[in-house]
Amino acid sequence: MKKVLWIPMVLVLALTAYLAFWPVPIQPVAWQAPKFTGLTGAYAENSKLADPATIDLEGGVGPESVTLAPDGKLYMGVIGGNILRLAAVGGAPETFVNTGGRPLGLTVDAQGNLIVADAFKGLLSIAADGKQTVLLRAGADAEVSFPNAVAVSSSGKIYFTDSSRRFPAAYWGSTNEAAMLEVFEQLASGRVMEYDPQTKHVRVVADRLSLPNGIVLSSDETRLLVSESGRYRIWQIAASADRLDLSQPSESARVLLDNLPAYPDNLSRGLNGRIWLGLAGQRNVLDQMADRPFLRQMILRIPRFMWSMPKPFGHVLAFTEDGVVVADLQDPTGQSPTTTGATETAEHLYIHNVDGKGLGWLRRQRFEAGLKP
Template identity: 55%
Template sequence: MASTWAKRVGWGVGGVVVAVAAYLAAWPVPIQPVAWTAPAAPGYQGMHAPNQRLARLNIIDLKGEVGPEHIAFGKDGKLYTTVLSGNILRMNPDGSGQEVFANTGGRVLGFDFDAAGNLIAADAIKGLLSIAPDGKLTLLADKVGGDPIRYADAVVVAQSGKLYLSDASTRFAPKDWGGTFEASVLDILEQASTGRVIEYDPATRATRVVARGISFANGVALSQDEKHLFVNETGKYRVWKIAVDANDLDIGQPGSQARVLLDNLPGYPDNLMRGQGGKVWLGFAKPRGAAIDNMAGKPWLRSLTLRLPRALWPIPQPYGHVIAFTDDGKVVADLQDPSGAYPETTAITETADRLYVQSLHAHGLGWLPNKP
């Protein structure tokens, strides 16, 4: 009896093991991973040696709103920020007088103001929007060359009036894959490099692709002379400098119109914001993780990872980190909080007296005094 029972248990356990193995090997996943070579992570050393300059932030209560992903000041002197609910909040610089300026019904990740005072928004669900000072919404573009803009991420307005927008992924639209974070994880694990930068000309209402082939095209900023765009390639830990007059440029074959400005960064670069004194602020949503880098050349392992419960995905731990660099790629500031108390520090919005910290998931708006 005991022997028979033991055999049954053994067969049962074996069956479970076979079933689990079959599931891990064959269950369909949404990504088609591409092999690539990840550079050896530089770690936190040298110019990026650990420090506490981003720790102990002052926090502005957002009254239940979450994720001040982007922060900018309007012509009215008010601070504007986007949040997870789809609201765009407006307030005084000290956080008082908070009100809802607009709600897009989507998720605005980046925005800028045009010369007329319209808020130009990159909405990951809706596309490229213009929001008038009275809150009226207008869709500017949700397609380029007939192809949908699937993941509008960041936008910057040039003095010419032209708008430059990052479309992070042409594979994974947040509206189809559970949200912006989930879609970004899928795109970065796949490494198909389908992100692109788009120009929209309000005068003609025409859109065109400036550059493509980017592994999760994220933050966008203009050089001081506005002849180049700085573009974060989040999935490959680098920042590109791309000529604004490039046309449908494949950065896999960049030629003279594009070059890597900052390479092999210690984290996933997110937003870019023009600061004072010629600086550009860059935030890291997460630090790099050895497990993810080690899977770069093993597409099958990345597929297997997505068959695991989400709690077992190799998502790096929180780590607060922002840097500033000049147009020639020199890093001139590095602020960190190794505790990651303020999550996903996606960039800095700089004023004469404050540094406001952008975040994808924080429950308040962080800031530090801007000390010379």
């Protein structure tokens, strides 16, 4: 009988030791998460994004970022490395190129090259004929670690986010895994960077961001707007800044939007001065564990299938350069893929997502009535 009683005690001790001491890849630190105030005010609950029309990507999954090119076509990267293109008003998608990695942010430079932040391969330039040039390599020992979003100035300089130096996406085999580890750890190892194609010079504009994500230039190109996913905020940073430490106050940077109701992702310029933002996941129990690093380590020791995941919730919004929210579109039905951004054209609003099999869109008449002047 005594031997039988010892068995559950040993199992409990073994489980306790596992949850307390099994090695995990993060070295989490405490931080102060802003108090979540719910879907109120500018983010009041609505269903303006529910039941969008969808373009079937014919096997493509996860159009994480979408850009409208001068040729009138939409370009988007999907899982598996394909960059798809399709007519902005419809038509079947076709494969433009395959990068062999995970293409995320895309834009077009003055020469008509597609500039791509590929999380696995690096910063790429792809000519109209499909020829690919690696501008900066990505990887644990490379020039950049986790390229995510990209913007090009009129001078040709390329600005991009390097989401985590601690967790290179290629090493972890998944952008989601690398991003999750960066957010769990909160060491804020992400950067904003500049690459000059003329001189081949790369420099750090700003450092100490927790999963920097989307990026756009201000209308006068003197400032960068950057979403910091791990801290629920949007920064405004001087494009001329050099190795700016954002953990310290500075006249060269300020928080434009703070305490967002979800994780901010892609940024894209829309019409009439609007900037669109995707919110790619709801606030969750990590807020309550912000000042408890040990609990975040324990969570990583629990099998993923046992994690309690929030219901999918589609959410995109638009704001002005001075931080005024002018549109908020939500899909609370649980049917929406993970919304990572939005691309506005003269007739449609296309909804980026990181895990869906299609590209959602709304006609202008559907969302413009809710736009604030």
